[in-house]
Amino acid sequence: MKQQRAGGFLRTLSQQKVLLLFLLPAMGLVLVFNYIPMFGLVMAFQDYKILEGYFHSDFVGLANFKEFFASPDFYQALRNTIAINLICLVVVFPMPIIFSVLLNELVSAKLKKTIQTITYLPYFISWVVVGGLFYKLLESKSGVVNVLLHSLGMEDIPFFREAQYFWPIIIFATIWKGIGWNSILYLSAINSIDPHLYEAAEVDGANRFQRIWNITLPGIAGTAVFLFVLTVGSLMNGSGGASGSLAPNFEALWNFRNALVAGKSDVLDIYAYQQGVQGAQYAYAAAIGVFQSLMSLVLLFSCNFLIKKWRGEALF
Amino acid sequence: MATRLNFRWFDITVGALFILLCFLTIYPFLYALSYSLSNGQSVLTQNMYVWPIDFTFDNYKTVFANNSILSAFYISVLKTVLGTALSLIVIATAAYSVSKKHLILKKSILSFFVIPMYISGGLLPFYILIFNLGLMNKFLVYLLPGAFSGMFMFLIKVYYETLPGEVEESAKIDGAGDFRVFASIFVPLSFPVYATVALFVGVAQWNAWFDAMLFMSNTDLHPLQLLLQNILREAEVTTFSQVAALSGPQGIKRTSVETLRMATLMVTTFPILFIYPFFQKYFIKGVVLGAVKG
Numbered sequence: 001m002k003q004q005r006a007g008g009f010l011r012t013l014s015q016q017k018v019l020l021l022f023l024l025p026a027m028g029l030v031l032v033f034n035y036i037p038m039f040g041l042v043m044a045f046q047d048y049k050i051l052e053g054y055f056h057s058d059f060v061g062l063a064n065f066k067e068f069f070a071s072p073d074f075y076q077a078l079r080n081t082i083a084i085n086l087i088c089l090v091v092v093f094p095m096p097i098i099f100s101v102l103l104n105e106l107v108s109a110k111l112k113k114t115i116q117t118i119t120y121l122p123y124f125i126s127w128v129v130v131g132g133l134f135y136k137l138l139e140s141k142s143g144v145v146n147v148l149l150h151s152l153g154m155e156d157i158p159f160f161r162e163a164q165y166f167w168p169i170i171i172f173a174t175i176w177k178g179i180g181w182n183s184i185l186y187l188s189a190i191n192s193i194d195p196h197l198y199e200a201a202e203v204d205g206a207n208r209f210q211r212i213w214n215i216t217l218p219g220i221a222g223t224a225v226f227l228f229v230l231t232v233g234s235l236m237n238g239s240g241g242a243s244g245s246l247a248p249n250f251e252a253l254w255n256f257r258n259a260l261v262a263g264k265s266d267v268l269d270i271y272a273y274q275q276g277v278q279g280a281q282y283a284y285a286a287a288i289g290v291f292q293s294l295m296s297l298v299l300l301f302s303c304n305f306l307i308k309k310w311r312g313e314a315l316f
Numbered sequence: 317m318a319t320r321l322n323f324r325w326f327d328i329t330v331g332a333l334f335i336l337l338c339f340l341t342i343y344p345f346l347y348a349l350s351y352s353l354s355n356g357q358s359v360l361t362q363n364m365y366v367w368p369i370d371f372t373f374d375n376y377k378t379v380f381a382n383n384s385i386l387s388a389f390y391i392s393v394l395k396t397v398l399g400t401a402l403s404l405i406v407i408a409t410a411a412y413s414v415s416k417k418h419l420i421l422k423k424s425i426l427s428f429f430v431i432p433m434y435i436s437g438g439l440l441p442f443y444i445l446i447f448n449l450g451l452m453n454k455f456l457v458y459l460l461p462g463a464f465s466g467m468f469m470f471l472i473k474v475y476y477e478t479l480p481g482e483v484e485e486s487a488k489i490d491g492a493g494d495f496r497v498f499a500s501i502f503v504p505l506s507f508p509v510y511a512t513v514a515l516f517v518g519v520a521q522w523n524a525w526f527d528a529m530l531f532m533s534n535t536d537l538h539p540l541q542l543l544l545q546n547i548l549r550e551a552e553v554t555t556f557s558q559v560a561a562l563s564g565p566q567g568i569k570r571t572s573v574e575t576l577r578m579a580t581l582m583v584t585t586f587p588i589l590f591i592y593p594f595f596q597k598y599f600i601k602g603v604v605l606g607a608v609k610g
Contacts, residue, residue, distance in 0.1 A: 012420050018494035019413040020420075026410035027428065029464040033445070034432035040441025050447065099337075102330050117596060118338045124588050124599075126523035128541045132548045132581045133344040136351070144347060147363050176340065184600055208326060251526060255545065269439075276440045277530060289438030 044290045048283035057283075064287035074288070077271035080264060085235040087171055088247035093231060095179045097224060100186035101216055105208070116187075119180025127177075131255030134173055135160060160256075166264040170256050174248050182246060185227065186220050193219040225307055229315045233300030236268070236292045268292055345585070352376070352579035356572030374570040375579035385580060387536065388543040395458040395539060396521040402463050403517045404510060410464070411472035412498050433466045446531055457531045458539070462520070468513045475509040476502060512598040515591070522587060544584045547577055 013020070044064055046057040068074040099119075106112050122130065137143050138159035146156050159165045197215050206214065231246050248256075250269040257265035266274075268288060276285020307314040346366065351359060355370030362369050379385055413419055414426060442461075451457040479502065487497050525541035532538060538546075 009420075016418075016420050016494075018498075019416060022409035022413045022494075022498070023425065025406045026464045026469065027425075029406065029460065030429060030432055030466075032449075033442075033461045033464075034436065037437025037441035037445055038432075038435060040437050040444060043441060043444065048444075050444065053448070102333065105326075105330055106334070115334050115338060117593065118341050120596065120599070121589075121592060122341060124519050124523075124592060125585060126525065126541050128523075128525055128545045128548070129581055129585050132544065132577070133348055135548065136578065137344055137347060142360075142363075144363075144365060147365075179337070180341075254526075272439060277443060282440050282444060286438065286440035289440055293435075293438065 041286060041290055043283050044287040046283055048286070050280075050282060060283075064284050065291065067284060068288055068291075073271060074268075076263065077266055077268045081236065081267040081269075084167060084170065084267060085247050087167060088174060089231065089235070091171055092174050092178070092246055093228065095175050096182035096186055097220065099179050100183040100190060100220070101212055103183070103187065104190050104216060105212075116180065120184075121180075122177040123181035125177070127251040127255045130173060130177060130252075134169065134256065138169065160258060161260050163261040163264040166256070166261040170248050170252065170265070173256065174246075174252065177252075178246060182227075185223050189220045189223045190216060225311065226315060229300065229303050229307060232303040233296055235299055236295040345589075348578045348581055348585075352575055352582045354575055355570045356575035357569060359575060360572060370570070372570050375575045376583070378571050378576055379579045379583055384535075384543065385540070385583070388538055388540040389583070391455075391537055392522060392540040395455070396518050399459050399463070399521040400514050400518040402459055403465065403468075404514055406463050407465060407469050407513060408472055408503070408506070408510065409498070411469045411476060412494075412502060414469065415473045415476040429466045429469065443530060452531050453534045453537070455537055458521070458524070458527060461527070462524075465517070468516070472506070472509050472513060475506060479505055508598070508601070511595070512601055515595050515598050519588065540584050544580055547580050 040054065042054060043057070045059055045061060046054070047060045047063070048054075048057045103112055103115060106115075138145050138157075140146060140156055140158045140161060143159075145159075149155070149157065157165065159169060193215060198211060201211050201215060227246070235247065250267075250273070253265055253267060253270060257270070269292075272285040272288040272292075275281045275288070304314045304316060347364075350366060350368045351364060352375050353368040353371055353373070354364060354375075355372050356375060358370045410429075414422070414429070416422075419425065446452060446457060446461070451460070483501055484497055487501060492500075523541060525539060525545060528537075528539055528542045529545075532542075
């Protein structure tokens, strides 16, 4: 009986050899580039030496973690991470919702299409280019924004030279790049709302704001909750929200930062990159990565839990 | 009457907001374009708002005469083309297998692909891995690590599952194997979803620079995005001012480091701007489908 089953397994295996062959490259790549680094996290608990590798480096317990908890630079990076992401959650996250609700109020389909075409564009532009554009426009003295300020009789604003302007700039840039693209899911949710609801509301004499409040917003609430939980879950690890542009990620910050604003721009991802890759303190930076992942998990699960309590359902 | 007036004001405000948003979206590109078409010396002394000052193509001539920019452009094109082709082959074949109901160990195989979509080892173990694999300073480092994507595999899988099953069954009865079925039935029918995936992968390849910054100390293999980053910052300015100086041996110099920077930025952006309007529908279809599934 057992032999028979084993024989059957082998027969299926040989019948499906093409299917398995098709899977081989993908599984090989995932194994090497995704799974090996997961096990590589063991280095966070080692005095990792690149030439000795995972198997010959000494284990040091939580020494790497104690080291960064004792470092003032770490706390500055932690503060910047939390501050930038919290502001984004409050300011950037609602933008695509407002965008899609207002877009839905426009009557002309052609106009809607044009607005979508234009506002989706920045999503496809690299952060290197976006950084270059913002530096150019916001240049001190000669940038067009300052030239306009001068002509209005106002003082020059040294945007990229004083740290106090960094958070507003990066948050504006995040909105600029992502507002259109991040609205796609909301717009498709709005499109799937039954048009009869709007007609019935109109017959009942509901005005525009009542229709938005009672039909459109409830129609996209599920999408909003879904994206909100995912965004909260990615706050600490700088992956920038579910669709990659609800909060500035490493690529964004790296192209906007400079030495003068480092005190406000350098988040945990940047700190870990500088310590780990540039400073060759591999284990130390890996430990920061572990800390970020743990915090993300805690945030993800607690946000999901709270929303489940509140609405009865959440992401999982 | 009062409410009707209210409505009109609402429409006007919303319309104005969207016009402002569209203007804010387009203006930075327009500004950079005009700046790159301006005389590099005049634009330093006069204020430019919309139109180029002293229109000239000299900045672009200088940029396209610069060997390191040309070679970076070539590297970017090469890695975009090869990376997209490789991704499509790996993802489309794997999607075929996981779309089959009878696939052996299907549940385990699916979990194998899903887990890395949520958990990752982070930057440092990845960096060490590339080092250990000997991929540092190799062109392959642009292609291999990102070649597979679970998200796009599931996108294609969902698409395959919507294809009618009868053709496949009759082909199977006629003795066609999986390879034949895939190549002559699935591939020709799946062009729209392949286009979606190819565009996302291609744009990501074209825009990528961080992998090069991490793993490529050999500047000959730097892609355009990383070279642009260096040009926009301090590092590359010295070589550029030499270029600028060389470009006008006799007569008046009509470029400057600033206009050359903007010209390089535009050259980096043009490919995206060109393909964008044509393929917009594929982009959007992809994100909506992906979200429904994910």
